[in-house]
Amino acid sequence: EIVLTQSPGTLSLSPGERATLSCRASQSVSSSYLAWYQQKPGQAPRLLIYGASSRATGIPDRFSGSGSGTDFTLTISRLEPEDFAVYYCQQYGSSPPVFTFGPGTKVDIK
Amino acid sequence: QVQLVQSGAEVKKPGASVKVSCKASGYTFTSYDINWVRQATGQGLEWMGWMNPNSGNTGYAQKFQGRVTMTRNTSISTAYMELSSLRSEDTAVYYCARRQWLAHDAFDIWGQGTMVTVSS
Numbered sequence: 001e002i003v004l005t006q007s008p009g010t011l012s013l014s015p016g017e018r019a020t021l022s023c024r025a026s027q028s029v030s031s032s033y034l035a036w037y038q039q040k041p042g043q044a045p046r047l048l049i050y051g052a053s054s055r056a057t058g059i060p061d062r063f064s065g066s067g068s069g070t071d072f073t074l075t076i077s078r079l080e081p082e083d084f085a086v087y088y089c090q091q092y093g094s095s096p097p098v099f100t101f102g103p104g105t106k107v108d109i110k
Numbered sequence: 111q112v113q114l115v116q117s118g119a120e121v122k123k124p125g126a127s128v129k130v131s132c133k134a135s136g137y138t139f140t141s142y143d144i145n146w147v148r149q150a151t152g153q154g155l156e157w158m159g160w161m162n163p164n165s166g167n168t169g170y171a172q173k174f175q176g177r178v179t180m181t182r183n184t185s186i187s188t189a190y191m192e193l194s195s196l197r198s199e200d201t202a203v204y205y206c207a208r209r210q211w212l213a214h215d216a217f218d219i220w221g222q223g224t225m226v227t228v229s230s
Contacts, residue, residue, distance in 0.1 A: 035216035037155075044205055044220035045147075045155065050213040057218075088155055092215050097169050099145065099157040 002026055004089055004102035012110040019076040021105045023089035028069050033092035036065055036074045039104075040085045048087075049074060076107075084109050112136035114144075114206050114221035121227045127194040130224045132206030139187035140164040143209040145217060146180065146191045148202040156202075160209065161189060196228045 003026040013019055023034070031052040037045040047056040049065035052072055062077040076083055089102040117131040132144060146158040159170035161180040168180045179192045189206060204224045207217035 032214045035214070037217075039155075044223055045207075045217070046220070047210075047213065047216050047218050050210075050216035050218075054213070056213060056216070090155075090216070097160060098171065099160075101147075101155040101157060103154045 001098070002029060002091055002093060002100055004091060004100055006087075006089060006102040006105045008105060009103075010106045010108060012108055013079055014110045015079050015081055017079050019074075019079055019083070019107055021074040021076075021087055021107070023067075023072040023074070023102050025070045025072075025091060029072075029091045029093075031068050031072075033094075034065075034067070034072050035090045035092075037088045037090065038083075038085045039088065045088065079107070083107065112208075112219055114208065114219055116204075116206060116221040116224045119225040119227070121229065122196050124197055124228055124230055126196050126228075127192055128196060128226050129190055129192040130204050130206075130226070132189045132191070132221050134187045134189070134208070137208075139182075140184055142211070144180075144182070144189040145207045145209050146178075147205045147207055147217075149205070149223075150199075150202040153202075158191070158204075163189060193226075196226075198228050200226065201228045202226060 005024045007022045034052040036049040039045040053065045064075045086104045086106045088104045115133045140163045143160050145160045161168045163182045182189045206221040208219040210218035
């Protein structure tokens with residue numbers, strides 16, 4: 001079973017700063033099946049990035065994803081006040097079909 | 111608009127079962143798998159399993175095998191997740207989510223969540 005590790009656990013930044021979040025897999029993951037979600041308190045998660053680098057519908061271009069193999073990155077180029085939230089990476093393995101989430105990175109206001 | 115609307119909060123005693131519903135609207139229910147994800151308070155997301163509403167085929171995370179059952183009623187575009195032999199550790203918010211094959215199987219639409227509390 002693939003285990004996802006996210007770092008840092010918490011990222012304290014100011015609005016306007018750049019955020020770089022890491023997701024590392026215990027074994028190689030298909031880039032096609034690596035996604036990122038944003039979750040705010042009391043809300044359901046929201047899909048940000050799929051296929052490691054494709055933005056979901058309606059997601060601003062300050063969000064970008066990259067990476068391959070075992071190392072993936074979510075970058076928020078300039079933090080807006082509404083971006084302070086918890087971010088999860090997720091991978092999908094097809095044999096058997098299994099989805100795994102990372103433990104999350106909290107981006108909070110410095 | 112495309113949405114998933116879940117049933118309301120539940121309080122159950124240890125050993126009981128709970129059945130959460132997830133009603134789809136705004137799209138063809140049978141065209142996309144429904145997945146279930148849970149989240150204990152202050153914790154991360156935990157995938158529980160999937161169901162194909164067209165065929166009724168299911169797949170469950172190993173942790174929940176034997177305790178979870180996912181079903182559907184296509185006539186009312188509703189998916190269900192039943193968890194049995196509840197224990198306090200099952201206290202969590204349970205989400206249904208649509209698996210979007212156009213988005214490389216990511217979960218593009220989520221229900222609002224259903225709080226399940228297990229307490230004696």
